[in-house]
Amino acid sequence: MASDRLACRECHAVVEPDEELCPICGSSSLTEDWSGYVVIAHPEESEIAEEMEVTEAGSYALKVR
Template sequence: MSIARKAPTKKPPLKACRECGTLNLREASQCSNCGSPNLTDDWEGIVIILKPNSSIVGSKIGVDKPIMRAIKVAGRIV
């Protein structure tokens, strides 16, 4: 018996930084990564980097600490 799973369709309650793409709690007034107050609900996709030192994706996007980032913020890929 196999169980087919569907990807979630509901967006988590997070806001993305327009400057660096980091996802922050909705209550945040500034980015936890870069400090920018420029946050938006207009984002798509999530990349989670747990071990940046051994992550190919982490090295490609230039992260040096565990982080959760949006793939697209306000229509642009970050």
């Protein structure tokens, strides 16, 4: 991924590179190795959010390694 942002290996949230913990799930397992990007504004109404098991609005990586 060209971005310098990180993705959480647990919930796939995309976070700023200076974050040490995921603001969504609290995990410290963050990686630069991710691809795909989706912004979920209304998780309660989103089929993608349901498929990804996302309950919080935010930016998420589609694939995290």
